[in-house]
Amino acid sequence: MQFLIIGGDAAGMSAASRAKRLRPDLQVTVLEQTQDVSYSACGMPYNIADPERPIDDLVVREAEVFRRQQGIDLRLGHTATAIDLAARLVHATTPHGLQAKLPYDRLLIATGARPLQPEIPGVDLPGIFALKSLADGRRIKAYLKGQEVSKVAIIGMGYIALEMCEALIQRDIKVDLIKPRPRLLPWMPEALASTVQATCEAAGAHLFPGTAIQRIERSGDHLMIMGDGILLRADMILVATGITPNSELASEAGLQLGPARAIAVNRRLQTSDPAVYAAGDCADAHHLVTGRSAWIPLALRANRAGWAVADNVCGVPTELDGIVGTAVFRVLDLEVARTGLSQTEAEGAGFSPVAVTIQTRSRAHAHKGAVPIQVHLVGDTVSGRLLGAQMVGGEGVAHRINAAAVALQNRMKVADFSQADLAYAPPFGPVWDPLLTAANQLKKKLLPPKESERP
Amino acid sequence: MQFLIIGGDAAGMSAASRAKRLRPDLQVTVLEQTQDVSYSACGMPYNIADPERPIDDLVVREAEVFRRQQGIDLRLGHTATAIDLAARLVHATTPHGLQAKLPYDRLLIATGARPLQPEIPGVDLPGIFALKSLADGRRIKAYLKGQEVSKVAIIGMGYIALEMCEALIQRDIKVDLIKPRPRLLPWMPEALASTVQATCEAAGAHLFPGTAIQRIERSGDHLMIMGDGILLRADMILVATGITPNSELASEAGLQLGPARAIAVNRRLQTSDPAVYAAGDCADAHHLVTGRSAWIPLALRANRAGWAVADNVCGVPTELDGIVGTAVFRVLDLEVARTGLSQTEAEGAGFSPVAVTIQTRSRAHAHKGAVPIQVHLVGDTVSGRLLGAQMVGGEGVAHRINAAAVALQNRMKVADFSQADLAYAPPFGPVWDPLLTAANQLKKKLLPPKESERP
Numbered sequence: 078m079q080f081l082i083i084g085g086d087a088a089g090m091s092a093a094s095r096a097k098r099l100r101p102d103l104q105v106t107v108l109e110q111t112q113d114v115s116y117s118a119c120g121m122p123y124n125i126a127d128p129e130r131p132i133d134d135l136v137v138r139e140a141e142v143f144r145r146q147q148g149i150d151l152r153l154g155h156t157a158t159a160i161d162l163a164a165r166l167v168h169a170t171t172p173h174g175l176q177a178k179l180p181y182d183r184l185l186i187a188t189g190a191r192p193l194q195p196e197i198p199g200v201d202l203p204g205i206f207a208l209k210s211l212a213d214g215r216r217i218k219a220y221l222k223g224q225e226v227s228k229v230a231i232i233g234m235g236y237i238a239l240e241m242c243e244a245l246i247q248r249d250i251k252v253d254l255i256k257p258r259p260r261l262l263p264w265m266p267e268a269l270a271s272t273v274q275a276t277c278e279a280a281g282a283h284l285f286p287g288t289a290i291q292r293i294e295r296s297g298d299h300l301m302i303m304g305d306g307i308l309l310r311a312d313m314i315l316v317a318t319g320i321t322p323n324s325e326l327a328s329e330a331g332l333q334l335g336p337a338r339a340i341a342v343n344r345r346l347q348t349s350d351p352a353v354y355a356a357g358d359c360a361d362a363h364h365l366v367t368g369r370s371a372w373i374p375l376a377l378r379a380n381r382a383g384w385a386v387a388d389n390v391c392g393v394p395t396e397l398d399g400i401v402g403t404a405v406f407r408v409l410d411l412e413v414a415r416t417g418l419s420q421t422e423a424e425g426a427g428f429s430p431v432a433v434t435i436q437t438r439s440r441a442h443a444h445k446g447a448v449p450i451q452v453h454l455v456g457d458t459v460s461g462r463l464l465g466a467q468m469v470g471g472e473g474v475a476h477r478i479n480a481a482a483v484a485l486q487n488r489m490k491v492a493d494f495s496q497a498d499l500a501y502a503p504p505f506g507p508v509w510d511p512l513l514t515a516a517n518q519l520k521k522k523l524l525p526p527k528e529s530e531r532p
Numbered sequence: 533m534q535f536l537i538i539g540g541d542a543a544g545m546s547a548a549s550r551a552k553r554l555r556p557d558l559q560v561t562v563l564e565q566t567q568d569v570s571y572s573a574c575g576m577p578y579n580i581a582d583p584e585r586p587i588d589d590l591v592v593r594e595a596e597v598f599r600r601q602q603g604i605d606l607r608l609g610h611t612a613t614a615i616d617l618a619a620r621l622v623h624a625t626t627p628h629g630l631q632a633k634l635p636y637d638r639l640l641i642a643t644g645a646r647p648l649q650p651e652i653p654g655v656d657l658p659g660i661f662a663l664k665s666l667a668d669g670r671r672i673k674a675y676l677k678g679q680e681v682s683k684v685a686i687i688g689m690g691y692i693a694l695e696m697c698e699a700l701i702q703r704d705i706k707v708d709l710i711k712p713r714p715r716l717l718p719w720m721p722e723a724l725a726s727t728v729q730a731t732c733e734a735a736g737a738h739l740f741p742g743t744a745i746q747r748i749e750r751s752g753d754h755l756m757i758m759g760d761g762i763l764l765r766a767d768m769i770l771v772a773t774g775i776t777p778n779s780e781l782a783s784e785a786g787l788q789l790g791p792a793r794a795i796a797v798n799r800r801l802q803t804s805d806p807a808v809y810a811a812g813d814c815a816d817a818h819h820l821v822t823g824r825s826a827w828i829p830l831a832l833r834a835n836r837a838g839w840a841v842a843d844n845v846c847g848v849p850t851e852l853d854g855i856v857g858t859a860v861f862r863v864l865d866l867e868v869a870r871t872g873l874s875q876t877e878a879e880g881a882g883f884s885p886v887a888v889t890i891q892t893r894s895r896a897h898a899h900k901g902a903v904p905i906q907v908h909l910v911g912d913t914v915s916g917r918l919l920g921a922q923m924v925g926g927e928g929v930a931h932r933i934n935a936a937a938v939a940l941q942n943r944m945k946v947a948d949f950s951q952a953d954l955a956y957a958p959p960f961g962p963v964w965d966p967l968l969t970a971a972n973q974l975k976k977k978l979l980p981p982k983e984s985e986r987p
Contacts, residue, residue: 376956401953475955476930476961480938493853496941498854500858500859500871500933501859502860503578505862508574
């Protein structure tokens with residue numbers, strides 16, 4: 078049986094490796110457009126922060142290892158150009174420009190996502206980069222090494238933008254961040270987002286939210302961003318305005334798309350053609366809080382979906398429950414985490430949400446070194462369910478969010494979550510964990526009016 | 533209505549404060565044997581570590597605040613001597629040695645626990661301390677200040693012993709730890725416990741597990757512990773061999789006791805007399821994993837139970853689901869955490885457990901500063917349920933355990949927990965969180981034989 082995989086990143090290579098382990102007799106072929114497979118994409122900002130580290134430190138496994146040790150037919154520089162569902166054929170271009178037709182019994186589309194390119198005149202000038210592939214990281218690192226870069230302008234303020242803000246500041250490079258939309262991290266309540274903004278500014282970054290960009294121009298050694306009422310000079314520009322799924326191949330073949338034009342899959346990761354799977358950043362997922370499909374491209378889901386595809390292809394029926402949208406990133410001294418829905422997202426999904434935001438401390442009363450932690454919890458007034466959690470703080474945020482993620486997975490009510498038996502010791506938090514303090518307050522808001530008058 | 537509380541520590545004062553907030557008209561009287569209320573007992577080792585910090589930094593609220601601002605009739609130096617359930621009277625001794633009879637409509641017994649005193653000749657010599665009350669902490673701190681203490685022997689190796697080991701090493705005091713039972717942290721698998729032992733030894737502590745103690749003697753300026761084949765010289769000795777509930781008052785009144793002679797309570801915290809509640813370290817709790825009563829005296833439960841008693845006394849019916857036995861402590865560079873049952877405890881509770889132990893890293897591939905994390909998970913072969921988790925590591929353990937705690941609260945199966953959508957970013961863990969890697973492995977062990985042959 079021929080198992081063909083388009084795309085050799087997290088989902089594709091996870092599926093290929095696992096399929097070969099499960100069924101060594103399987104023919105597994107992977108078509109990868111670039112020259113890179115199996116690298117830690119999320120590690121790129123941290124690698125870029127350190128001029129001494131080669132970017133190839135991020136490579137987890139070399140292509141040759143997949144070929145020799147695992148027997149995977151890995152074809153680098155191969156671009157799939159069309160899928161013929163009826164004939165079970167993939168058309169591809171080889172590195173030499175030849176056309177190839179590859180038959181399959183089972184196909185996995187793991188084409189990932191690509192950076193969104195904003196429609197700004199001059200956005201394709203030299204010295205302007207996106208950061209998605211290892212090749213992008215390599216180019217940025219080479220540029221920082223080869224040029225005199227003392228100032229970078231970042232277009233966008235999402236987590237890649239903020240991680241790169243940290244990385245560049247660590248290299249003593251000045252950073253400006255600019256975006257047309259009015260708020261940093263708009264899925265966060267103002268109280269938490271302003272903590273993130275204040276931390277960036279305290280480290281010397283300048284943030285210009287709500288600033289439309291007219292054009293980018295080169296002026297001598299510099300690039301200039303002309304925005305509404307501002308003019309930013311930079312030695313390099315990073316465009317980090319989000320990503321979009323590479324779903325055109327699937328769509329042109331007639332496969333169904335879901336939210337954000339990601340490839341629609343069922344819990345077995347099958348597309349609308351049962352012989353064709355999709356996984357990773359190009360595919361959607363079942364969201365356990367909304368009960369609907371969602372496109373939230375993240376690394377754990379990509380790896381997990383890759384494995385599940387391999388299981389299903391190899392005759393071990395596997396269904397994925399779904400996701401709750403848990404994500405975390407670090408920016409400078411802050412940990413920023415979320416799981417589930419924001420209040421606005423909850424309204425959009427048909428809930429009747431209320432929310433609380435608390436601020437407490439990362440360690441116990443009188444324990445040295447405590448820093449502020451902010452917790453925002455969203456609950457549903459109709460069902461009493463917990464719908465989402467967001468946290469910002471100097472420590473103890475990144476892993477703490479997981480308790481809320483497991484609560485969401487279990488569709489817990491806020492009242493039940495407020496009874497969680499969470500760990501306590503003075504170096505790690507107050508007796509009442511910040512999540513519990515927030516849950517206790519949210520519980521009161523969810524009670525019927527008479528009860529909620531009580532303290 | 534008179535709400536009488538015996539014991540002014542975490543559970544007692546939580547109940548008193550909340551009751552007064554809920555119903556300002558209520559007469560709330562607290563009898564406290566010592567002169568201290570409302571202090572962070574768990575913070576004592578960290579305070580003792582710092583010679584410059586007054587021990588009173590640990591006091592959260594002064595007695596006068598409870599009296600004046602909250603209107604609580606707080607009587608320090610009062611010792612309850614008997615409870616007359618039929619007459620609804622508590623007999624007490626006042627600080628002047630007078631006998632008093634206090635009537636109640638609702639009574640809360642929050643008498644806490646006391647250190648176990650091992651039966652060793654000489655254990656009551658001067659220079660030998662236990663650490664439970666703030667007065668204990670004050671005495672230890674004064675002794676360390678007033679004497680030349682360069683070496684302390686600690687009898688016991690539980691979390692108080694290990695936290696004090698850290699505290700004393702921070703003060704450049706040498707530490708020996710000795711205990712008769714053969715293993716450090718016997719509820720932990722050898723692989724994790726030996727990491728803890730190695731860390732203590734690397735910091736200069738000497739551990740003598742499996743060493744029976746014959747007697748303690750004073751010899752000149754020193755204390756001598758005569759043990760099996762060893763002789764330990766110390767300037768001070770700390771006895772930390774565990775605690776036992778102060779349940780005699782309840783027992784003599786005819787109230788029912790539960791495991792470990794803790795006072796048996798239902799989910800509303802009522803004892804076998806519905807007018808009498810018990811909460812805090814003297815009371816038992818419903819264990820959500822075993823479905824039985826358990827005595828696991830910890831601060832969060834004490835505070836939560838105090839609140840729940842106040843709610844019930846004030847006419848807001850409140851049931852506590854129960855506990856899963858989550859605990860964490862720090863020792864030197866290590867975070868040590870547990871939730872649920874160990875394999876041995878699971879066998880004792882009638883499960884058919886299997887367990888896995890994995891070692892992984894605290895940060896992503898190629899991310900600097902990663903340290904080892906060990907995870908031990910226990911699951912039930914019959915139901916497939918997750919039964920317990922234990923972790924040891926240099927970072928990312930203390931809060932990570934909470935994900936497993938919430939899973940236990942929801943009686944999750946290992947297979948479902950292995951699908952948890954946990955947070956990932958390179959500074960905080962691998963793509964597959966250590967808990968998920970362990971759950972994936974445990975899941976394979978729980979599958980029927982045929983399935984488990986698959987990788």
